[in-house]
Amino acid sequence: MFSTETIERLLQVIPHNELYSSPIKGLFLRHSDQPFCYEGIIQEPSICIVLSGEREVQLGEQCYRFDNQYFMFCPVNIPMRGEIKCAEPQKPFLVMSMKIDIESVSKILLANPNLADDVQKGDEGFAQWHLDESLKNAVERLFLLHENPKDIEFLAPLIQQEIYYRLLTGEQGYKLKAMVSIGSHTQKIAQSTHYxxxxxxETITVETLANLSGMSLSGFHSHFKKITSLxxxxxxKSLRLMEARRLISQEGRDITEAAYxxxxxxxxxxxxxxKRYFGHAPKGDIK
Known part of the structure; x- marks a missing residue:
């Protein structure tokens, strides 16, 4: 959906083969000209749009595929793994991630009361959204601001506001509205993921999490799965294994010590x- 010319313009002004923290607030760009896997990351509330190539995201037993036709909406912190299977210098992988600014979304809803309807229209949670033309155009204008850094301070917040507006008025806009609606299932599950x-x-029962969220046991379990896909x-378990891998590979901890x-x-x-989670035994991560 993004033209080759547009991608080439962006590639001329950003670093290659690394995760780039943009001067645009909350925006990150990841370029790679070779396949790679990413494991042990916690995706913060954000939208992630593949600009070139495609990637697979693994959440529990489910696998999602994203390209420049569909983007990822993540409403709460979610541990995830993924893989980029195809990338080369002539056809690199490029993705942008923009953290969702709850305050900005709330201001738009306050200024446009009619947008606050239909918060409970459908299932809240992690989703694949179709990238329509109006949203694509706003996103394109945002990342091409890197060509003129002096424009970023003034124009980036305006374009990001437009992006939130496009999301809110889209067919699944109720998912974003739920993030800022007091007492919504999304907010309650976000509290439990933080806990x-x-x-x-620690040993934590689902009953404890349900009580903390002010929900019934069955209701909590159902909405947690819908919103996080886990x-x-x-x-x-994902949090435990991700931290254990960090302890083993980065801090040189003994495998048994890390487990405990x-x-x-x-x-x-x-x-x-x-081994089931990462595809290899813990000793494979010992440096």
């Missing part, structure tokens, strides 16, 4: 789940 991130090494247990530190009581169970 899990702070206490992932069960509460899968979410906690992230909350496992059985090193053998830890090794089994580690």
């Amino acid at each position: 899990l991130q702070q206490h992932f090494s 069960s509460p247990l899968q979410y906690q 530190q992230v909350g496992y009581e059985s090193p053998s169970q830890f090794s089994r789940e580690y």
